[in-house]
Amino acid sequence: xxxxxxxxxxxxxxxxxxxxxxxxxxxxxxxxxxxxxxxxxxxxxxxxxxxxxxxxxxxxxxxxxxxxxxxxxxxxxxxxxxxxxxxxxxxxxxxxxxxxxxxxxxxxxxxxxxxxxxxxxxxxxxxxxxxxxxxxxxxxxxxxxxxxxxxxxxxxxxxxxxxxxxxxxxxxxxxxxxxxxxxxxxxxxxxxxxxxxxxxxxxxxxxxxxxxxxxxxxxxxxxxxxxxxxxxxxxxxxxxxxxxxxxxxxxxxxxxxxxxxxxxxxxxxxxxxxxxxxxxxxxxxxxxxxxxxxxxxxxxxxxxxxxxxxxxxxxxxxxxxxxxxxxxxxxxxxxxxxxxxxxxxxxx
Ligand code: NAP
Ligand code: ZN
Ligand code: ZN
Numbered sequence: 319x320x321x322x323x324x325x326x327x328x329x330x331x332x333x334x335x336x337x338x339x340x341x342x343x344x345x346x347x348x349x350x351x352x353x354x355x356x357x358x359x360x361x362x363x364x365x366x367x368x369x370x371x372x373x374x375x376x377x378x379x380x381x382x383x384x385x386x387x388x389x390x391x392x393x394x395x396x397x398x399x400x401x402x403x404x405x406x407x408x409x410x411x412x413x414x415x416x417x418x419x420x421x422x423x424x425x426x427x428x429x430x431x432x433x434x435x436x437x438x439x440x441x442x443x444x445x446x447x448x449x450x451x452x453x454x455x456x457x458x459x460x461x462x463x464x465x466x467x468x469x470x471x472x473x474x475x476x477x478x479x480x481x482x483x484x485x486x487x488x489x490x491x492x493x494x495x496x497x498x499x500x501x502x503x504x505x506x507x508x509x510x511x512x513x514x515x516x517x518x519x520x521x522x523x524x525x526x527x528x529x530x531x532x533x534x535x536x537x538x539x540x541x542x543x544x545x546x547x548x549x550x551x552x553x554x555x556x557x558x559x560x561x562x563x564x565x566x567x568x569x570x571x572x573x574x575x576x577x578x579x580x581x582x583x584x585x586x587x588x589x590x591x592x593x594x595x596x597x598x599x600x601x602x603x604x605x606x607x608x609x610x611x612x613x614x615x616x617x618x619x620x621x622x623x624x625x626x627x628x629x630x631x632x633x634x635x636x637x638x639x640x641x642x643x644x645x646x647x648x649x650x651x652x653x654x655x656x657x658x659x660x661x662x663x664x665x666x
Pocket of ligand 1: 362479530564566567
């Protein structure tokens with residue numbers, strides 16, 4: 319039997335979100351029903367609700383930074399029990415048999431791509447609806463455990479902003495002896511700073527202004543510079559092994575490449591709506607590279623949560639009621655959030 323649950327949905331592109339009801343599928347053999355406790359607001363939700371990344375399906379229930387507790391388990395579920403504290407991120411399924419799925423890189427599934435948590439089509443042919451809702455049904459293989467040391471509210475943003483920064487920091491070997499710059503101190507950026515610091519890297523924040531400097535240093539940055547100041551680019555030329563760019567808008571890439579050491583990499587996890595311009599002359603002279611990275615696999619997401627629990631890391635959040643979601647979107651677009659809005663799902 320399907321379950322009717324209250325949710326917040328955008329009825330059309332760029333339309334304000336409003337309270338509605340949706341159907342969740344019946345709990346299948348390998349499914350769990352999760353009572354959602356908290357859900358973070360990621361800038362990706364805003365890109366998609368406004369069709370900034372291309373055409374989307376409406377009504378849309380965003381939300382892919384989900385924490386909650388298991389309320390029901392399907393007959394063949396083995397890893398989870400009722401009452402377990404769990405999380406769901408950006409993916410709820412994938413083909414499970416391609417090389418990438420077998421290697422734990424489900425986010426890069428080549429067997430038709432992953433089933434995204436919302437604005438996607440599930441294996442049952444139905445549109446997926448995300449976490450701005452009271453409950454969700456997910457296959458147990460795409461559910462992770464939230465360690466006891468992490469509160470469910472401040473852990474919610476880890477399901478996207480945590481893994482999206484953890485995965486490239488690990489892949490590009492951030493650690494002792496490396497200099498890492500994090501561009502943009504928003505939802506992703508403030509997790510990137512904490513994780514890079516915990517990995518042992520020397521961390522620099524490159525923010526538009528010095529407005530959030532105290533926060534950045536408190537989160538673990540060793541240095542903090544304003545990108546509006548041209549002296550920043552002169553003083554830091556040739557400094558970084560890795561630049562993690564979390565900015566949601568295009569940048570002057572040549573200026574940032576000049577901050578890389580020979581052989582350094584700029585990894586762009588921010589996904590602007592516009593095409594960006596890059597001149598290869600700004601890369602070739604020092605064998606620099608420009609790359610990108612998408613979230614992380616399921617096992618890596620669990621590894622990230624365990625790492626955060628071990629290091630006492632979580633998101634800094636501004637909790638909101640569900641009916642404040644449209645106002646929260648405006649404030650994210652205005653850069654007015656420290657550092658993640660998290661919806662208390664009991665207010666839906
Ligand atoms: P956010 O909280 O809005 O943070 C973005 C930060 O970028 C802002 O806080 C601001 O930092 C900086 N910024 C914004 N506009 C700027 C501009 N015009 N010029 C320079 N800096 C600017 O957003 P988020 O939730 O962290 O997401 C960031 C981006 O990552 C989005 O595009 C999102 O879609 C993408 N994303 C990608 C993945 C992935 O898998 N690759 C996963 C999640 C999100 P300062 O105030 O410090 O300058
Ligand atoms: Zn996200
Ligand atoms: Zn696959």
